[in-house]
Structures are given as C-alpha cells and as structure tokens.
Amino acid sequence: MYASEATQKYFHQAADHLNLPCGLRETLLLPRRELQVQVTLEREDGCLANFVGFRVQHDNSRGPMKGGLRYHHEVDLDETRALASLMTWKTAVVNLPYGGAKGGIDVDPSTLTSRELEKLTRVFVDRIHDVVGPDTDIPAPDMGTNHQVMSWFRNQWEKYHGFNPAVITGKPVEEYGARGREEATGRGVGILTVKLMKRLGRKPEDTKVAIQGFGNVGSHAAKFLHDAQFPIIAVSDISGTYYQEDGLNVPELIRHKFHHPNGLLEGFEHAKHLPMDSLLSLSDATVLIPAALGGVITDDNVDSVSAPIIIEAANGPIYPVADKKLHDRGTVVLPDILANAGGVTVSYFEWVQNRQHYRWSLDRVRQELDHTMSEAFEEVWQRAQQMKVPLRTAAFMIGIERVQRATELGGGW
Structure with a gap:
C-alpha cells in the first residue's frame, strides 16, 4: 500500500505546480x-x-x-x-x-x-x-x-x-547483454552523488558517506565513491552495520563479500560491528544512501536520521510523512526516480545495441551513462532552484511534463 500512496502523493504534488486539470x-x-x-x-x-x-x-x-x-x-x-x-x-x-x-x-x-x-x-x-x-x-x-x-x-x-x-x-x-549493466544503478548513484556535492559546495574528502545495503547497488556505489575520494564510514547488510570513523577499506569489504558463502559482510573484522538499524542514525554521516529496501525511513525513526543529505538508491526508501519532515528541517533528498535511474539507462543502451546488432565497449557505456545522468540531474537541479521546490517535486514535474506532451501530441488527450 505504501508504494501506491507515495506515488500518488508525489504525482499530485508535482501536478499541482503544473496546474494539470x-x-x-x-x-x-x-x-x-x-x-x-x-x-x-x-x-x-x-x-x-x-x-x-x-x-x-x-x-x-x-x-x-x-x-x-x-x-x-x-x-x-x-x-x-x-x-x-x-x-x-x-x-x-x-x-x-x-x-x-x-x-x-x-x-x-x-x-x-x-x-x-x-x-x-x-x-x-x-x-x-x-x-x-x-x-x-x-x-x-x-x-x-x-x-x-x-x-x-x-x-x-x-x-x-x-x-x-x-x-x-x-x-x-x-x-547479448550490455557491458556495465550490473554496475549501472550503483554507478549512477555515485555519479549523481558527486554532482550533488559539487552543487552544494562540499569536497569529497570532507564528506562522510553511510550506505544501507551492500548488495549489487550499494557495493558498486561504494566502490565508485571510494575511488572518488569519499570516506565510506559505514555500510550494512542483514548481518549488521560495519563502521570505521575515518573510512572503511571498500575493496577489502568487496573481497570479503565475494568470498563469503552467502555474499554477506558477516565476519568482517576490520571495522566496528554495530546493530543493523544503527546505520540510519549515525551522527557523523554527511550523506546517507539507503540502497536496500523501500520504506526504511518512517515517521517512527525519521527524527533519529541526522544526515543532511540523502540519496535514494533504493525504490521508495522514505515514507511521505518522513519525507515532509526531512524537507521541513532542510535535508536535501535526491529522489529515487532520478538517483537510481542508471539501471534503466544502461538497459536502454542494451536494447539499442541489440537493435543495432552492434556491441559497445565498456568505456562507451560508462561515458553515455555519465552524460545521460548528468544532463538529467542538471535539468532537475535547475527546475528545483527556479520553482523553489524539492528535488523530488522537480523530478516529477519534468517527467510528467514530458509524458503529458507526448500524450497530447499523439492525440491521447
């Protein structure tokens, strides 16, 4: 029920700004x-x-x-x-x-x-x-x-x-799959995190990141951000939260996960082991990236979330009531419909290659992903600044406008 209610709410918030009948x-x-x-x-x-x-x-x-x-x-x-x-x-x-x-x-x-x-x-x-x-x-x-x-x-x-x-x-x-498809969602999250920090005037080395979920999306986002000089101070999976104040050794974490029989961080010894839910409330995290399940930040726990920036790598990780509270206190939230769109973008590249009967190099896939995600981010950022609305509302406004225009041009309205 949450997904349906949240989608409708965010749609209507954007539609109100667009004055849609x-x-x-x-x-x-x-x-x-x-x-x-x-x-x-x-x-x-x-x-x-x-x-x-x-x-x-x-x-x-x-x-x-x-x-x-x-x-x-x-x-x-x-x-x-x-x-x-x-x-x-x-x-x-x-x-x-x-x-x-x-x-x-x-x-x-x-x-x-x-x-x-x-x-x-x-x-x-x-x-x-x-x-x-x-x-x-x-x-x-x-x-x-x-x-x-x-x-x-x-x-x-x-x-x-x-x-x-x-x-x-x-x-x-x-x-006939695309090179880079597996890393695409996490890499897209990383690309846009870097873009957002530049817009907010934050330096990577001074921006501590906590990532909830260390599956496909979370691990690739962690690798990208670690390579970009962001200290990843905490990651979590079902076995708990793994914390290091000055930054975790992400390549070592990935190796541990790869060799674990169930693909978990369980038993990783080079970090402080904390309860799984404690990651959301870490006071020294600048950027929080929920990259696991939907609905993890709720009205019950939103007051304990102190990170000033949240990147929604998972689908719908924040309940609408919690989202409003975060907005009211100035938390910057990069919404899921933009932040985790790297996966569908590289899926599009795969479809294009299949239609062309031609295979792109990994470098080309990454370059095209960077271009597509960066262009979309800039459009959303500019709309949010012009309209003085949250990034989520700006993203929905742009998406709705494009679908509306196509519907009208096609005679569907």
Whole structure:
C-alpha cells in the first residue's frame, strides 16, 4: 500500500505546480493494461504449486514500456501498479524513449530449486508472451530475479516469436547483454552523488558517506565513491552495520563479500560491528544512501536520521510523512526516480545495441551513462532552484511534463 500512496502523493504534488486539470491527471495515472495470470508449477516432488503473476503496462506515449520482473512473496497488483507508474516518470526524467511497466510473481524464490525457478519463468512467459516484445514492453531484472532469469525468459519468448534478444534487458553479456549493466544503478548513484556535492559546495574528502545495503547497488556505489575520494564510514547488510570513523577499506569489504558463502559482510573484522538499524542514525554521516529496501525511513525513526543529505538508491526508501519532515528541517533528498535511474539507462543502451546488432565497449557505456545522468540531474537541479521546490517535486514535474506532451501530441488527450 505504501508504494501506491507515495506515488500518488508525489504525482499530485508535482501536478499541482503544473496546474494539470483533473481529467488529464486521471489519464496520466491510469495504466494502459493490467494482466493477472495463474502460473502453475509442477515441483520436483511431483506436487502442483500455483502462483499469481502480474504485468502492468502503465504508459506507452513516449515509446515501448519498460520495467522489471520481481519475484517476491509480497508482489501484488497494487504494488505492481505503483511501480509501473514510477517507471513512466523515471524513464521520462532521464529522457529515455520509453514508457513504464512492471511485473512479477508472488513467490519466494528461495523456496524453489534452480530447475523449479526456470520452469516457473517459462510458464510465466507462456502466459504473457503475446503482450511483451521489443517494440511494446521490454522486461528487465528486479528483486528476486537476475541475468539467468532474463536468459530463460528470452529463450522461452523466442520459441513463440523467433530470434530477437531486444525483447528483454539485463541479460548475461554472453547472451547479448550490455557491458556495465550490473554496475549501472550503483554507478549512477555515485555519479549523481558527486554532482550533488559539487552543487552544494562540499569536497569529497570532507564528506562522510553511510550506505544501507551492500548488495549489487550499494557495493558498486561504494566502490565508485571510494575511488572518488569519499570516506565510506559505514555500510550494512542483514548481518549488521560495519563502521570505521575515518573510512572503511571498500575493496577489502568487496573481497570479503565475494568470498563469503552467502555474499554477506558477516565476519568482517576490520571495522566496528554495530546493530543493523544503527546505520540510519549515525551522527557523523554527511550523506546517507539507503540502497536496500523501500520504506526504511518512517515517521517512527525519521527524527533519529541526522544526515543532511540523502540519496535514494533504493525504490521508495522514505515514507511521505518522513519525507515532509526531512524537507521541513532542510535535508536535501535526491529522489529515487532520478538517483537510481542508471539501471534503466544502461538497459536502454542494451536494447539499442541489440537493435543495432552492434556491441559497445565498456568505456562507451560508462561515458553515455555519465552524460545521460548528468544532463538529467542538471535539468532537475535547475527546475528545483527556479520553482523553489524539492528535488523530488522537480523530478516529477519534468517527467510528467514530458509524458503529458507526448500524450497530447499523439492525440491521447
């Protein structure tokens, strides 16, 4: 419910500044199509298990729809609808020729074997293959899915429609995936953190960073910022918070995580070990980067968050009530629809390469990512300064304006 309420609230805040009429607001908010399917899996013990799958296609006025596939036990239609809407504004903010979509299956993937996960994915494709494609709706990895799931998805879809790797992004590099896709979201977070600090007049070496979550996004953001001379004083995962006042050895942290059997920081000895939740309230952190789950900063704990700058690497890490409190006390928040758009940006580059039948170098991918994210940041920053609104409102305003213009030009309004 949080994702839906937050998305609607932020949309209407921006729409109020744009003076959008009610009818147009409803047009822009309502999804084009919602699909709910039954996914039946024969498990290895011979029993049948039934799951519910979703695909919500929100808007295609600016191009094919784009959005991840989430395998998680809390996936439902309401959350999927909200996240599809967010993808519409996110792709518009960074000016990609896409609309928004989202999908997934209500399943805990940790309860399935690899073979069962593959069968589940293939049955799901059987149910939705006729409404996705390289010119209509292009899925990608999300929570609970990865490049292997994308490879199964593509293989099953091509059984119906023939060879076309552009049907899905986030594929393995060996399977027409893009170099740099795995690091893209975290690298984008790092790029924009550097840009924001320059705008705020802060030097990297004097800006202490705390990162909640040390998965794919958090670890790549940490590496980028560490290389840019930012002291990373704390990181956390489910095993706790790891703190070093003068800065952690990030390469050593990454090596430890790589060699841990479960990919955790558990047992890392070259830092002070603190409770997991303590990272949010560290008093010496200048920049806080929530890079794990949504809804981690709430009305209950926002008063303990002292970092003056927050970069939303996760989707929806701040509840709207907490967001208002942070704004009222002067905290600068770089919103998720801009901060974590590096992933969908490099997904777009992957799609472009697939359509061109041509592979870019890693250097080119990184250069194009830097250019796209930097340009979007400058537009959002300038709008926020001109309109005297938070960066989140400015980002939504730009995204909504672009979708509105495309809708009007296409005769949809």
